[in-house]
Amino acid sequence: xxxxxxxxxxxxxxxxxxxxxxxxxxxxxxxxxxxxxxxxxxxxxxxxxxxxxxxxxxxxxxxxxxxxxxxxxxxxxxxxxxxxxxxxxxxxxxxxxxxxxxxxxxxxxxxxxxxxxxxxxxxxxxxxxxxxxxxxxxxxxxxxxxxxxxxxxxxxxxxxxxxxxxxxxxxxxxxxxxxxxxxxxxxxxxxxxxxxxxxxxxxxxxxxxxxxxxxxxxxxxxxxxxxxxxxxxxxxxxxxxxxxxxxxxxxxx
Ligand SMILES: [Mg+2]
Numbered sequence: 001x002x003x004x005x006x007x008x009x010x011x012x013x014x015x016x017x018x019x020x021x022x023x024x025x026x027x028x029x030x031x032x033x034x035x036x037x038x039x040x041x042x043x044x045x046x047x048x049x050x051x052x053x054x055x056x057x058x059x060x061x062x063x064x065x066x067x068x069x070x071x072x073x074x075x076x077x078x079x080x081x082x083x084x085x086x087x088x089x090x091x092x093x094x095x096x097x098x099x100x101x102x103x104x105x106x107x108x109x110x111x112x113x114x115x116x117x118x119x120x121x122x123x124x125x126x127x128x129x130x131x132x133x134x135x136x137x138x139x140x141x142x143x144x145x146x147x148x149x150x151x152x153x154x155x156x157x158x159x160x161x162x163x164x165x166x167x168x169x170x171x172x173x174x175x176x177x178x179x180x181x182x183x184x185x186x187x188x189x190x191x192x193x194x195x196x197x198x199x200x201x202x203x204x205x206x207x208x209x210x211x212x213x214x215x216x217x218x219x220x221x222x223x224x225x226x227x228x229x230x231x232x233x234x235x236x237x238x239x240x241x242x243x244x245x246x247x248x249x250x251x252x253x
Pocket of ligand 1: 023
């Protein structure tokens, strides 16, 4: 689809665009689960336990605590730092696996590039683009880096799943990181989260941020609407619709 021009006003508040990773930007081909299997075997000599909850929308802290407990590791909270450090140490080795088994979801690269182009417009809105993801930083980096998606993102101001079991806790972290680096106020609706699960939507709505749902994961458009998303898209393939949703403006016709 050809890009239409966008109505982006100068003088409006800066905007912090926070992308979810899994099933929003990429399908990483199961490397997260594989990484857990590798580290469980290395540290405890145990396989991935059966009967785990779905990982969708959850943070790696939440997942790790469940996995450690289900695997019978004593003191999961006490073990968490060592376990997550080993996940981080091993994650960079997964690049070739991501390239082989993973893929960029339709329109994701174009959407990220289009947001970046907004940020470069003279007299346009100031836009900062990063991640709000349940992944620990090293895992997010290898998933997006292997697929060539990091160019337009400032990963240093994102918020990652090593911070909390609760996804909403990541929102103030990203706001503070971005405020410190860019000297701007990203409170309230100056932050917008784009994600594929009700957890993404609720992280935004409970912190006063805006939520854009994308039904490219395991949840339907209806479920994302019902969770409170302001706009829900089937996927990211309509770049004009994505930018319109993110900026809360209508594409020019
Ligand atoms: Mg996701």
